[in-house]
Amino acid sequence: MEFSVNQIAAMIGGKVEGDGERVVDNLGKIEEGKEKTISFLSNDKYENYIYQSNAAAIIVKLDFKPKKPIKPALLIVEDPYSAFTRLLEEYNKILTYSKSGVEEPAYIGKNSTLGDNYYRGAFSYIGNHVKIGNNVKIYPQAHIGDNVEIGDNTIIYQGVKIYADCKIGNNCNIQAGAVIGSDGFGFAPQADGTYKTIPQLGNVILEDNVSIGANTTIDCATLGSTIIRKGAKIDNLVQIAHNVEIGKNTVIASQAGISGSTKVGKNCVIAGQVGIVGHIEIADRTTVSAKAGVSKSVKQTDTILSGMVGFEHKQFLKASTLFKRLPELHQQVQHLEKIVLNLPSDKKN
Template identity: 45%
Template sequence: MQITAQALAHFLGGTVEGNPEVTVNRPSKIEEGGEGSISFLGNLKYEKYAYTTTASVLLVSQDFEPREPLSATLIRVEDVYGAVGQLLQQFGAQEAGVSGISERAVVSPQASVAEGVAVGDFAIVSEGAMLGPAAVVHPQVFIGRNVKIGARTVLYPGVRILDNCIIGEDCILHANVVIGSDGFGFAPQEDRSYQKIVHVGNVIVEDRVEIGAQTTVDRATMGSTIIREGVKLDNLIQIGHNVEIGAHTVIAAQTGVAGSTKIGRYCRIGGQVGFVGHAEIADGTQIQAQSGIAASITEPGKAWFGSPAIPYRDFIRAHSVFKKLPDLYRSLSRLQRAFDAAEKKGRD
């Protein structure tokens, strides 16, 4: 990928200071640089490197005021880290060899493909699907009927987006993510067998969501399973049907969320946490790894731990006592023997 500073500034919504025709072909760390590279200054702790870097282009904030001469061309942007994220997505797509629409991809004539979309080898884009501007579809991705993919969203190899699901803008779905699989719904019968409940809803993933490899999000029975803006899901997470996850919540690997649970905004959830179905979790809740959530949490901003989970500090105090139980038992036994001896002596 070879691109001029001017074209980069247009792509990132920034402005150029310096030579607009200088070209770059790779990103670099600011302390390493190198001719033909683009770096960034997002933290003023690294400002000293701005004056020595050999990078050709440097991303900086709109309000950055250099105190020494600079050799790099500047691109000023509102959000440096956001711009870096966009930049790395594009460079990553190019490094993976995804550019344009592969002759070995299958794109339905009834699909809508916007300008700048890349579709890799053996990807399938079904009828009625809509791919937004600069979306990147890596090899072997499946996009079902009437799926909508937002601008600049990246789907890594093996991602499956099943019929009627919606993915927002600037999302990243890592390898083998499945969006829109059937929920786990079965009705018990008189003969003790189970009748499958067909799930006819969909999944809505809002903007700037990142979903880790092999995570699955089930479609709703009716209506929508919803992943709100800015949510970050780690690898190997199971999200059940009709779940809603609030904006900017983060969830670590191997967590399972049972159907119809509603998780609030700005929550932080550790790995291997299990949620019972139909629970409601308040905004700002923090849950320690391997906890089990067996009921709703209604008070916002609290930390929880254990299985079933209790308030975090209570668990820590209880665990501290638990470790001392053998000593406490021996002390109690000594006291009991002393009491028995004193009682016997009193009777004598």
Template identity: 50%
Template structure:
């Protein structure tokens, strides 16, 4: 795949500066540019790379004016990052001819009652149980399990090894990465008088709405009763734990290794960092932002930022951590104050004694 700067510029509806006949065949980051590669400059922090990059073509903003001589060809567009994303997507489609696959690889175990849509690919060693419904254009890669009565919409991509327990509902254009588990039992046990536990049967399910993406080795437990929800457009990273009856709001973004405990409702458009722990039975407002490794055990208002464990508002946490780091100094200052007070007390006593003597 080789394209000229001119072809790419026309495709992106851009304006060209420099040699429009130069050819590129790969995409790279500006700091890794090599001859024949195309990259983009969006963040001004990376501008210096523009003057040294070996890349043949760089996509920049319409408003960008170089302050030094450059060797590469520029393509000016409205939003360089978006334009580059479009090229990445095209390149990805070309790379992954898998995505053009359809049909069913053998051996597969597909129950005769399962309904498979048009133009679906199912890889070898999949196990599709009774009454499963799979919509059109889905890619169900290899070694996947889909339990009975589950429904998957159209245009979904389920990667190798994903296990979907029975009665799960998945919308359209959902992507799930390898070895993720959807619909395992919630962690519910009733303590008994003798110190043992009885299992609470988990009769609910998991509902995943349209346009959700879920990373690898993530676990989403079914509800005790009712449903665990992952709402429209939410994005979950790898190794995340979503407990029973959690409701992850629309377009929420959750980074890797975060855990959300049972029955908590995460507001839409929330942004949650990695390794965050969120306690159960909470309601976190829309647009809640939580920094990496924070621990939340209270409800939050809309659009607030939280850090630390236990969590505080961003600014307060920053101030507290700054002083935390100085605690040895704080301790020293207190000791000095104590010494000083002792000293002053002695001096004052002396003065006082003298004064009394003078009085007499």
């Protein structure tokens, strides 16, 4: 698909300097400089590439002044990175939402309804009493269980599994292999050492504008709902257990795990390989650094947590007590050091 530089300028709100009728048919890196592509320059260390580029256009910031002649047209904006991101989003929409209709074989159950401009990929499965909104794209081998509801403009990629009774909002994006609504890890220990399965009867709710990464698993609630609030972004390979609640606009990086019934606040940042125990609350705008373990509630907003090393439990408890007192102990050592250094000498004349 081709666009003129002028059309792209109108799309991202930029001013054209140079030939606005040049044709763009792809996006590319500034260091590659291929013909008919558009790129951006936001970091000065990449400036040299602009002078050797054969690209149709490059997005630059307001104060950019070329030091040499350049071939590409310039698209001048306040923030090149944000403008290029917006362009990527629009390009992705064109690619993604261009699909429509039904690829056979595909199954749809009784009393299920679909809105306008849908796409159903080959070998996709839609159960009974499912309600699907407008412009929803369901890719091959996706499974959507009975009584599921899916809002407008949501994309369900290849191999996604959405269990019965789950609710997916508008403008959601669920990447390949994700599982929404699988059983929570609920087992009751018995007197003989065995475990009895606790039925998991709840569901999962994804509110609007939620993104779920590839092979991420979100367990259904034992009773009630596991809830991912509006605007949350969850990376690949994340485990979210039953009855967890993730707050609005919180982001969670790969391989993090959140145990059952924990509530994570709004605008939190959970880095990679973080582990969070169950039945606690994490305050709004908390940041948890990579590989950290969170073992108790965080009550203060804007808290930053880091660090966890596993070793024998009793030693760990003792060490934790001392670790928290390190600043105080350090001050005491410094104080004692001054006293010792100022002691009178006991040497004889």
